[in-house]
Amino acid sequence: MNESERNIYYLRGIPVPETPPPGKDPAPWKKTDIVGTSIPRVDAYERVSGTARYPSDIHLPRMLYAAVLRCPHPHAEVMNVDTSAAEGMPGVRAVISGITSDTDFAWWYSKEIKTKIFDPLCRFEGEEVAAVAAETAYQAWDAVRAITVEYKVLPFIAEESKSLDSSSPLLHPNGNTAKTDKYSRGDVGAGFSEADIVLDETYRTECELHMPMELHGCVASWDNDRLTIWESAQGVYSIQSRIAEILGLPLSKVRVIGHYMGGGFGSKLQPGKYTVIAALLAKKTGRPVRLFLTREETFLAVGNRPPATMQLKAGVKKDGTLTALEFSCIATGGAYPANGTGLVDWLVRDLYLCPNVKTETKDVYINAGPSRPFRAPGHPQAAWALEQMMDALAEQIGMDPIELRLKNIPSFSQGREGNPPYTTTGLRECLSEGAKAFGWEQARKYSSGSKENGHVKRGVGVASALWFAGGGNPPSTAVVKLFSDGSVNLNMGASDIGTGTKTVMTMIVSEELGVKPEMVQIEYADTATTQYATPSGGSKTVPTEGPAVRAAALSVKQQLLSFAAADLKTDESSLTLRGDEVISMKDPLVKVKIHDVTGLKKRGVIVGVGYRGPNPERKVVNPFAAQFCEVEVNTMTGEVRIIRFLGCHDSGRVMNRLTYDNQVFGGITMGIGLAMTEARILDRDQTGKMVNRNLHDYKLPTSLDVPKEMKSLPIEKPDDTANTIGAKGLGEPVTIPTAAAVANAVYHAVDVRMMKTPITPLQLCQALEKGGKEGSK
């Protein structure tokens, strides 16, 4: 290969950042050349051509298909399972249930209460009772239908507000309270007495289901005592450790691979019973087994955002000073301890300056599927309450809602012990810059004008947010390998759940080494071959993995410079990397091509290992946000049309503007679902069963439900205190304020408060019927 051909590996004329001495933290990037640009995803080809192999696409030789029989009752005891007919059916290779000998493994939704893979006591509709492996998926389902189960049907409770009534059946021996949490600072009583205005309202968000497009499931295959699992998962190591623990296997005997995955939103952080069942069936048959749930099963058994009823009392002075917030919430994580109230009071505690705050949350059991973390657990619920309350308070004191928020912006985290400061907060800019970009003032006036005529009213609304986490943390290890021709391999354990992790990490390597992004090969999400990583959740993957990847690339650079120094007989601190050369900063004639560096040639590769350092002490890394929207309300039909949305986010450094904007729009879209259409409906009086367990009756936003105009305005403040890449998380904050912003816009349009999600035409018409405050604007 000649010299000019080798140059295809390198970006020309890009100055790579300075190389710090070994062991020293790199300086923050000043100007970046790759990071922050808009580049298409590095795995885009695979995703649009269909060559990306998702776990549900895995087809192994002699693979069987599995299907699960689930309890049709919300509460029942399995008295007997008769699988004899099923076993004799064509194509059926194994049937397992609670009465077969080889299924006695523990399961837990959280460690407090242990149950079994096939537990005789079914506490929610959809608990696993038996499973089949057969030659085709159709045969597996034939066999499932041929299993007869004798149930003792028990009384159920499907409403969390009645869960603690003495007449309600107990789900667990210790009663139906899963947990109660309390928090308090200052003196809310004193705070309310100082206030000029005190409002007290009750809000509710309905249960929302994750519904990633790829169903939940896996393929399991044994080689003697070694188990390999291809799972649609947000993190391979978390699947590995849990499965190893359940099956009593050493970690080295469980390999989990999770290259591509079709969405999780928190519901695929952990394995499911399906993972264990697939492994058990594979063991029993001696053949690989694929078990993916049906869409209907995913409505019942793989998590949700818990419904929450929230009472919020707030006091404010005429000048906009918040004096007290008192919040109580009853929510349910379903039939098992599943943190139904996790973080649901966090925004009340932390988002706005307020000296007196008291919260109490209660998680109760009902006979319904256990929750799993769902994109910013607790936060969209709390935003629905708090952000509508802020709007109402602003109106009462005759202040613009943005101004009221701007008056109460904290620079430190009041919800945490010792009030540690945020490393950075862009909340003020999110609100003020966002308002400018949105044309808030004009839109607010113009919309108010629409009240005079016609039955279609316009309104604009705003809501802001922070996200509890989003700073990332150790551990994370990454390995960068420089090949002898100068191209690169990056090895990391993290998954790319659709957030563009692989692309962002490639850009970091590219930035540091000057190598073209397309010359970086990635090996990821495989417990056998890639480095340890925690699952992708909490909006922490970029700030967690990014610094480790940067450190690994730097280590390669340091080694390369020191090998080159030996070749050039000079001091390595005088050398730098430029394109495909290592060159002296003092004398441009002193240089060597990377592929000619002896140390690299001798070894074949240079391997750099990078670790994630600790977070700054006594500081909090949080992303912040404000979202703005405009709606049109048809007062005759109760329909709401969302006309435009602006997402204004401070997530530190923008790593890739293209994927960043996509993430913002995606979060808003999901928030629109929570606001407008999504709700699990349980037949709470008659059967306790879920009645809208399909995507026709449980409506996700379609292309027609999102506004034509969606904009994203990053408030880019590289957070150099937070970590060495200056980025904070984005995936969750983008969905926190959305629903509340819509509700506030609806209120602005028609003067009625939507206290409950979803904002259905029925709810809106009923509220309009009751009437808002006439002529108040």
Place this chain on the structure above:
Amino acid sequence: MSSDADKHECSCGKGLTRRQFLTSAGAGALIVTASGHLGKDQEASAAVIKSGEETKITLLINGKQFQMLVEPRWSLLYVLREELGFTATKEGCGRGECGACTVLIDGMPRYACMTLAVEAEGVEITTVEGLMKGEDLGPVQKAFVEHDAFQCGYCTPGQIMAVEGLLRKEPDPTVGQIRQGVSGNLCRCGAYPHIIDAARRAAEMKKSGAL
């Protein structure tokens, strides 16, 4: 959507659409063609063969013929993915709710999960694999890459086929037509704004012949 199209979808009972899946002008006429074929074949085979018994069919997929034995109850989606290995076409629900399985049947976007394999004889089936020229992407795929029109990518092959079908009928669609055209394809990641941009871009690329 024309009332014509509505009528045909109802009467053919193929459960093709969710929320006005087919939208472009002239869609009605094409449905007549597609359902004409499908209807006939269904009558010919459905009554006589039991599940479990296999019947020999020939499918025309991406311009190639595939002869095979199928159970009459097998969906086209199942056969594509599990029997033939065309795994670009995804399963998101298996019952006409999500659009992940969208393929073209005689140029029209259809849900492969709502079409039986035995019904799909004698029609032209196109999957994402069929938009490729060797290892090269087709224009709609390229536009999806350029505009980052996906996140997890699971709904993407279906979205691409919906856009491809739309552009074959309506080479220069408005944003409204695009929104309608992909409204039968759910994207939980919410990549819709970028999908719409990509569809516009693909229309331009197709027009200028820039492949």
